[in-house]
Amino acid sequence: MVDQTKRIVRLSGDKFEVIIKMKCINVLVTMIAVMMLSTSSGCLQEKKDDAITPIEPTNQNLNYSSLADSLQNATYSSFLSSDGKYFMQDNAGNTKFHYWWNAHALDMLVDAYVRTKEGKYAQRMKALVSGVKDTNKGTHIIDYYDDMEWLALASLRAYEATQDVEYLNVTKLLWTDIKTGLNGNQGGGIAWRKEQLDYKNTPANAPAIIIACRLYKLESDGQNLELAKSLYSWLKNTLVDPATGLAWDGINRNKDGQIDKWMFTYNQGTLIGAAFELFNVTREQSYLNDAIRAADNVVNDVQFFPGGVMKEEGTGDGGLFKASLVRYLTLLSNSASIGSTRRGKYQSVILFNAKTLADKGIKRPTMLVGPDWTKRPASSTELSSQMSGVMLIEAAASIDK
Numbered sequence: 363m364v365d366q367t368k369r370i371v372r373l374s375g376d377k378f379e380v381i382i383k384m385k386c387i388n389v390l391v392t393m394i395a396v397m398m399l400s401t402s403s404g405c406l407q408e409k410k411d412d413a414i415t416p417i418e419p420t421n422q423n424l425n426y427s428s429l430a431d432s433l434q435n436a437t438y439s440s441f442l443s444s445d446g447k448y449f450m451q452d453n454a455g456n457t458k459f460h461y462w463w464n465a466h467a468l469d470m471l472v473d474a475y476v477r478t479k480e481g482k483y484a485q486r487m488k489a490l491v492s493g494v495k496d497t498n499k500g501t502h503i504i505d506y507y508d509d510m511e512w513l514a515l516a517s518l519r520a521y522e523a524t525q526d527v528e529y530l531n532v533t534k535l536l537w538t539d540i541k542t543g544l545n546g547n548q549g550g551g552i553a554w555r556k557e558q559l560d561y562k563n564t565p566a567n568a569p570a571i572i573i574a575c576r577l578y579k580l581e582s583d584g585q586n587l588e589l590a591k592s593l594y595s596w597l598k599n600t601l602v603d604p605a606t607g608l609a610w611d612g613i614n615r616n617k618d619g620q621i622d623k624w625m626f627t628y629n630q631g632t633l634i635g636a637a638f639e640l641f642n643v644t645r646e647q648s649y650l651n652d653a654i655r656a657a658d659n660v661v662n663d664v665q666f667f668p669g670g671v672m673k674e675e676g677t678g679d680g681g682l683f684k685a686s687l688v689r690y691l692t693l694l695s696n697s698a699s700i701g702s703t704r705r706g707k708y709q710s711v712i713l714f715n716a717k718t719l720a721d722k723g724i725k726r727p728t729m730l731v732g733p734d735w736t737k738r739p740a741s742s743t744e745l746s747s748q749m750s751g752v753m754l755i756e757a758a759a760s761i762d763k
Contacts, residue, residue, distance in 0.1 A: 447493025563612030
């Protein structure tokens with residue numbers, strides 16, 4: 363047992379290092395063990411929804427689609443750069459460009475377009491994907507593999523929604539470059555960045571599995587499927603806690619071969635997504651079991667959902683972490699393959715968080731969202747936190763619909 367661990371959180375752009383200390387929470391060990399799901403004939407069994415019993419917010423009759431539109435429009439008007447090419451760091455005058463935040467901004471706009479089919483969202487998507495290139499010195503390629511993976515995923519979703527081949531070309535360009543990060547250091551996997559090829563982490567590998575699966579589904583290229591399986595095997599054997607099925611962060615960051623066993627919502631979301639996408643293209647039950655086990659354990663863990671509301675993980679990059687878990691937990695919750703009990707459980711978790719945010723966490727009339735969904739922000743907030751809130755409400759709209 364360790365008294366404290368240190369998490370280095372990247373801030374896109376200049377990549378400042380912020381150290382967050384986390385106290386040891388050994389009291390959770392017994393709780394997690396009790397909450398482990400039993401298995402029978404290779405399938406995880408349904409369990410009672412008894413771990414999260416939050417008090418319902420007062421705002422019960424919400425039109426999530428209308429609320430999502432209001433948040434989308436507020437984000438566009440408050441965070442868009444003066445040249446209209448990217449979303450800025452905050453709404454208070456910091457015009458800094460963050461590549462991976464803007465990758466998520468494209469995902470956020472795709473959410474709105476899929477929900478509404480309105481032309482304004484298609485126009486915003488188109489402007490952003492080209493604006494990111496212009497702002498990034500005329501290229502979509504950067505040093506960080508995980509950041510490129512997020513833009514590749516968002517571009518692929520944009521292609522699937524619009525059939526505009528420009529988005530598919532961006533995804534393929536990025537995917538070709540991402541695969542240069544594959545090497546045998548630490549037993550396999552994709553590196554975090556080009557200047558640090560011996561450091562591997564969940565953020566650089568779980569999203570890559572999702573990309574490979576979706577490209578395989580689109581084009582039936584067997585190499586992508588084999589790569590997805592190989593990456594997943596490495597990830598599960600290296601960075602997934604065998605006791606809980608949840609994802610640790612990375613290995614060999616300090617060139618000592620050690621695993622950083624930090625737990626973030628970001629990594630749990632992408633792990634769920636990776637396992638679920640592999641199930642979708644292979645129909646192998648073991649992958650679905652992994653996705654369910656991770657989802658059950660994360661939603662039942664007070665470390666991630668204190669009081670039933672997804673935890674605050676700070677500002678900067680941390681403000682965007684929750685968006686990953688929201689996206690992939692929602693995707694899993696909409697699948698008929700997991701059974702009605704779990705569907706209801708996961709969807710109730712998303713909807714409870716959305717109701718809490720709507721009732722307690724949105725500053726009106728500016729429609730700003732902070733990192734804590736139980737508290738309204740002040741007069742300013744960062745794009746990362748704002749987008750996590752927008753994507754939560756978009757997720758609720760997709761469930762409610």
